[in-house]
Amino acid sequence: MAAKRSGAQSKRSQRKNVKLPSVQEPPLSLERIVATAVELLDAQGIDGLTMRRLADRLGAGAMSLYWHVDNKETVFDLALDSVLEYRGPQQTGESQDWRADVVHMLEGWRASMLRHPWSASLLPRRALGPNILSRLELLSRTLSGAGVADADLNAAIWSLWNYVIGATITRANFDRSDDDMTAAQQRLAGLSEHYPTIERSRLLLDNDWDGTFRKGLDFLLDGLALGTGRDAAGRNP
Amino acid sequence: MAAKRSGAQSKRSQRKNVKLPSVQEPPLSLERIVATAVELLDAQGIDGLTMRRLADRLGAGAMSLYWHVDNKETVFDLALDSVLEYRGPQQTGESQDWRADVVHMLEGWRASMLRHPWSASLLPRRALGPNILSRLELLSRTLSGAGVADADLNAAIWSLWNYVIGATITRANFDRSDDDMTAAQQRLAGLSEHYPTIERSRLLLDNDWDGTFRKGLDFLLDGLALGTGRDAAGRNP
C-alpha cells in the first residue's frame, strides 16, 4: 500500500488496510451507488454525504463515481427519489371513504421521510420525481372524486403538500437536536412574562408528534370538506 | 449578470486590489457581520455564505470573524433571527376579527421570509429565536381568545406553523429554479396517461403563489373555526 504519509496519523492507510482483498466488491453500478448513498445519508446526515466518502464506502477509487453520475446533485436526486418509492393505492376499486384514503397516503408519505430524516428538507428544492408525482396524482384524483371543486383543487393539493412538508421537516430537525427544544422551553420559563401563553400550554414540550400531525391534518381536511358541498365563491367572511 | 464563470485567472489578486485603501472600513462588530452575512446570503444563497467570503466583504482578514463569533453556525443563527424581526401586533386594544389578525401575521411572516429566500429552509433546523417565539405567542393568544379549546391549541398552532413553513420553503425553492417546474410540467405532457389529473389541472403551472397560499390558509382556518364552537372530542367521522 502506498502510505501517503499525510501530515497527521496514518488513519488513511489504516482504512486502506481494512479493505480485505478477499472480499471482492461487486462492480460499481447506479443501483449500488444510490443504495450506499442512502445508507450514508441515514448514518451521517446531509452533510455527511461526500463523494470521496461514498466512493470509499463502495470500495472504489475516489473519482470512479463520476463515470456513473454527473455530479453530487445527481446523487441527491437519485437517493431522494429512491426513498419516496410509492406503489399506488392498495385497492383498485372505488373507495367510499376519501378522507381515510388521503390520511393513509399522507401518513405513509410522512413515515417514509421520517425513516430518512434528510429527505424531507431535500424534497422541496429538487425537481419532482415520478414517485411524488404519483402521490400528487392520487391526491388529486381522490379530492376531485370527493367533490372538491375544480377551482379549489390546486389550492387543496398544495395546502396538503405544504402541511406535510412543513410538519415533516420540522419534526425531522427537532428530532436531531432534541435538547434545543427543551432548552428553548427552559429559556421560556425564565421569560414567562414575555411568552405566557405558549409557556402555559407547554407548546415546545408537546412531543406527541404523530398525534399532533393527525390532529392538524384533521383541521385541514375539515376545512376542505366544508367547501365540497357548495360553490367555491360563496364563502362568507 | 455578473461573470460567474471565472476560468482560473487572477480573480483573487484582482479582488484584493479593488479594496481601495482610501475607503477605510469601520471596525468589525457583530452588527456589521450579521448585516453583511444577510447581504451575502441574499446575493449568493445559502451555499454562497463562506467565512472567507464574508470576511472579504467586510474588508477584514479571513480569520478575524472568529474573535466575534464562535463558528459559522452562529452566523446563520444571527442572520436568521435578524431577518425574522417582529414588532408585535399593531394595536394593543382588543380586535374583534381574530381571523384577520392571524392572516395578517402569517402573511407578514411569509413575506419576510420570501424577501430572504434562504431563511425559510433555515428556520426549522435552528433553535427558536425570540422573534419567532413572539409570533407563536401572538398566535397562541389570538387563537385562544377566538375560542380554540386548550386541548386543541397546540395542534392548531403547529398546523399553522407547518403550513407556513411548508408553503414558504416550497415557494422560495421553486422560485429559484423556475424552469424545473415548467420542465416538470412538460414532462407531464408526455406522460399524461400516468398523471392525467394533475396534467389537466395544470397543478405545476399554477403560479399564483400568493392567492394559493391564502386559499389554503382559509381551508385550514375554516377547519379551526369549525372546532371552536363545540367540544374537541365531539367530531364525527
Added chain:
DNA sequence: ACCTGAACACCGTTCAAGT
C-alpha cells in the same frame, strides 16, 4: 467501457503570533 491518482480551487477552523 470502466476506473484511477494527481492537481486545482476551494472550504471551516486551530493556533501561535502580531498590535
Added chain:
DNA sequence: ACCTGAACACCGTTCAAGT
C-alpha cells in the same frame, strides 16, 4: 482587546492516463 497568516484536514470536480 482585537486582528492576522500559515497550516491542517478536508471538499467537488477536471483531466490525462491507465486497463
